[in-house]
Amino acid sequence: MPAPWNYTTGEPVRRGDVVTLGHWPGVVVDLVTESHADWNEATGEGVVFEGPDFGRLLADLLGPDVRLVRRAGSASGPSA
16 A cells, blocks of 8 residues: 555554554554655565564555554544
């Protein structure tokens, strides 16, 4: 899925979002596009997640198992 990335709910993915990947908790740590310093042709573009159960993960597709729990700095759930 090319940038900008969206959750299946249509909300845009942002750095710092607290998410679940299936049943694993995680955080969006970066959005990698061709203009990003870490981009390379082999891995391409994607969303970088970090979590205690899976370490760091670059995902180029966001399926229904990636769910927004809350925005960074937000005590409540996602806005409607």
